[in-house]
Amino acid sequence: MSTHRVKIYAGFERLWHWLQALFIITLMVTGFEIHGSYSLFGYETAVRIHNIVAWAFIILIVFAIFWHITTGAWRQYMPTGDRSIVTQGRYYAFGIFKGEEHPYRKTELAKLNPLQKTTYLGFKILIVPVMVTTGLLYMFYNSWSDLWPGGLAWVAIIHAFGAFFLVIFLVVHVYMTSTGETPLSNVTAMVTGYEDIEDAPEEEPATV
Amino acid sequence: MTSRGRSTQRVLILLALVAAVLFVVAAGAVGQTETVAQEDEPVLISEQPVPESVERSEPTADHSKFEILQGPFATGPDLTTACLSCHTEAAKQVQGTTHWTWDNHYGEGIGKTTQVNNFCIGIQSNEPRCTSCHTGYGWTDNSYDFTIEENVDCVSCHDTTGTYKKFPTAAGHPAYEPTDFGGKTWNPPDLAMIAQNVGKTSNETCGACHFNGGGGPGVKHGDLNPDLLTASKDLDVHMSADGAGMVCSDCHEGNNHQINGSSVYMSPSDDSGVDLPLDDGNQATCQSCHGTEPMDSDKLNEHTDKVACQTCHIPTLARGETYTKTWWDWSTAGEFDADGAKITTKDENGNVEYTTIKGNFEWDRDFVPAYVWFNGIVDVTVAGDPVVLNDDGVMELNAYSGSYDDEHSRIYPVKAFRGIQPIDGGNNTVALPHLFGKDDAAYWKSFDWNTAIAAGMEVAGTPYSAGVAVPYSGEVAWMETVFYEPATHMVAPSGDAVECQSCHSRDGILASIGGFYLPGRDGGALDWLMWGLVALTLVVVIVHGVMRVVGSKRRSS
Structure with missing residues (x-):
């Protein structure tokens, strides 16, 4: 089977990804100290x-939203609405152990598989907004505490709850990078921007 | 767009992003640097630097030149009469202050005069001993006439020679002839010399009583003791010579002998902030000089709506040499040795551990205060009040009011002084024993609690001067009590302030302060469940990974 080398992640996308990774991990390490889980710094x-990185992250998010809208990259995250997500799930649950092919081929126009689309969409429209909103409420607690006495407890607990989901996300996400063509091909793509992608099957007869 | 144009645009976007992120990080770092640079600098609302040394005004009269002060003076009241011949209104002014009346207006007639604590319990029937710290002469019992002007003791506050000492058991008089007490001889002070050298109050004159509350250095107060006379900056930034070099009256100023600031009317919050002359009459608060937002950090300033300044800036009590008493068990008093002599034992630090007349003590220094919600209102106890125990089985003799929901409340540091003291077991009421006196009913003569309490209750009524007896059943029992002393002096340098994690941690110093969510302390109830989910996820991915490896090995073999 032949492949061709394709630029799959743009420069901004990679910078955004790795800065986001750095910020989230830093927020995680400092956040759980603030939560009282351990003493470190x-x-x-x-x-x-935590506050400095939070602002940096918010700026990054503003840039990322701008980038997604202007480049049309937001379409990558639109769920397909069919049963493809089940197919993808069944592959990770069963097929992957039998050496089956990935059910969906990665292309330049569809670089995320159906499960990724849904997960990342949830990350973007649920987890991140909840964390930013509760984080800002936490940060500016004194400005609104009179309106909702005792509200800090809810804000803090939801913020911590989201943080636990991000830890779980991080564990799964890092592990899933190993499920590409080779264990490192996904990570390599996110670093270099390029990945070797299978040629489309319908093109094969023409080359034979 | 050309590809060259597109790549230029891309580079610009990236540069803008990096610049924005760097700006935020740099701004945060600069903020941090500023905080560090200003540490230990006093933060006053005025931009003027604190002067190196304070030049205090000189008096306009040399009292040694007054004929009437040449003496000799046989007694304190004789001296006061001379003072009043010029200062005609001074005694009237003093007699309107709590320094004279000891009536703190907790309620109808309730004050220091009738209040019960867990040190020597109550003044009533014990006056001559207690009133050695009265700004007057001759207060021996509840028939005392509070209107006699020559009984005001001017020089207890205005002596500058350091030689004026009130005798411990003489109802406010100094010794008039050499008298032995407490293992030393008290010689009569030279009242004429003292009169010719009167002047402003000083740390020494205020401290003569306020540093020795409870009958000795630092006994009662953890934040007021003679260490303040030679304080290092670490002990007290305000009163130390290398600190601000301030004296008591710089904060506790007043007019007409009415002094601002009180251990009774405390102000855990002072929203009026910096006080100018003729201001709110509450000029002894931290905010009076420092304003309401004195910190460099907005986040720290935001704490001031719920946390008193003292809570962070007085990290520990009694940080100097002097210990303060923390426990007093009256129930063990009255033991004698084999020869029938009174016993006194001391602990390894030289503090009295047991005396026959008083029972068992414990002492401490450099210890973390207790913390309470406090709005300035104290509910005190008088003899005959019903015994009311809290959840710990302890009676709070002066319960501090306050809660998170009360806008006037702050988290406030206190010395929680604990002890065991007698009660009227038959009526289950608070007792006031007659301890001091030459009569046989006095506990320190008879060592019989029953007769001592009966004699105390005879005169223990409220209001003080009425002498209404309090019923007593004749049955002695004991209860554990706590008495709160405010912690507001011995402010540490800002660098020694309580650190964030001292409160913001699972088992920090505010572990027992309820009613609100404290980040770092609270919110961990479901953590075990969430960490469990994280662990489960880890297990799943590890098993998944192992199965993939096993599967691919099986296929390749």
């Missing part, structure tokens, strides 16, 4: 780092 330093 000291509470004051942890809060300071």
